[in-house]
């Protein structure tokens with residue numbers, strides 16, 4: 001294909017991440033939030049026990065346990081508050097970055113855009129044309145995740161550099177996108193996005209405005225006037241993403257603001273991505289975006305959020321947005337990853 005011939009490829013470094021990692025801190029605020037949530041859950045359970053006690057005639061049997069649970073639910077709440085307040089008022093000043101606000105020059109503002117696609121034949125050509133139409137976009141890559149429809153052919157016909165990723169799963173697809181994009185040595189800036197038309201090329205200018213300030217500019221879909229009325233992001237997912245985002249933020253307190261943990265749309269500086277890629281686990285599936293941010297922050301990358309517009313999907317949803325129950329499971333796995341570490345999660349699309 002013509003466009004791919006103009007791209008100069010460079011080999012990936014084999015060594016791991018350089019020693020950018022700064023001193024690790026205990027995430028007391030994260031533990032505090034979890035303790036408070038646990039205590040409040042206990043308390044709620046205690047209040048709800050009133051129903052079996054009086055409606056099922058189990059008052060005598062359940063009363064001692066009911067009193068215990070309501071009384072002792074205060075302990076995790078108090079412990080959690082103590083942890084959270086210690087982190088916020090004692091440790092935070094040392095955790096916050098002390099250097100000046102970063103404002104790098106961008107000598108090369110050209111962009112390589114990499115789009116994930118899985119059976120997205122209805123939208124992929126339009127998405128490719130949208131991004132190719134932006135004056136700063138030099139390469140558009142599409143990674144089709146073993147699509148069984150015409151996604152690959154339509155992406156190629158629309159002018160994308162196309163790849164087929166045979167290992168199934170969103171994480172594998174994103175990882176392949178990033179791995180192919182860093183080989184494009186004619187650009188310093190890499191944009192990851194989806195080929196389902198939920199995100200648009202006009203937002204690239206917003207990303208570029210934030211690009212001097214951090215290694216990673218992560219899109220956020222939480223700015224109300226920028227969300228189209230009916231999208232796949234239900235109210236539950238909107239607040240769920242926000243909550244999990246704040247958990248991740250509390251883990252890396254003083255280093256970032258996170259309001260949306262599930263957006264694919266993001267810009268990365270190529271040099272930072274080259275260091276980060278060997279530390280990512282492509283077998284983490286639909287939680288991959290949270291895994292990406294957590295790992296990047298742990299490696300010492302800087303991250304800033306950028307509001308992006310969000311639009312209804314073209315075609316059928318296959319990801320974590322299919323329904324609220326699936327979104328809940330993805331959210332719980334994200335929380336487990338943030339607290340206990342990231343584990344492979346088989347593809348379920």
Ligand SMILES: Nc1nc2c(ncn2[C@@H]2O[C@H](COP(=O)(O)OP(=O)(O)O)[C@@H](O)[C@H]2O)c(=O)[nH]1
Nearest residue numbers: 116117118145169170173194317318319320349
């Ligand atoms: N769910 C899923 N999505 C994939 C896979 N491989 C690639 N993708 C793409 O990754 C994106 C998933 O994003 P998401 O917004 O969570 O789900 P969507 O509702 O299907 O768009 C879509 O653009 C898919 O086409 C896969 O194995 N599973």
Ligand SMILES: [Mg+2]
Nearest residue numbers: 194196198313
């Ligand atoms: Mg999508």
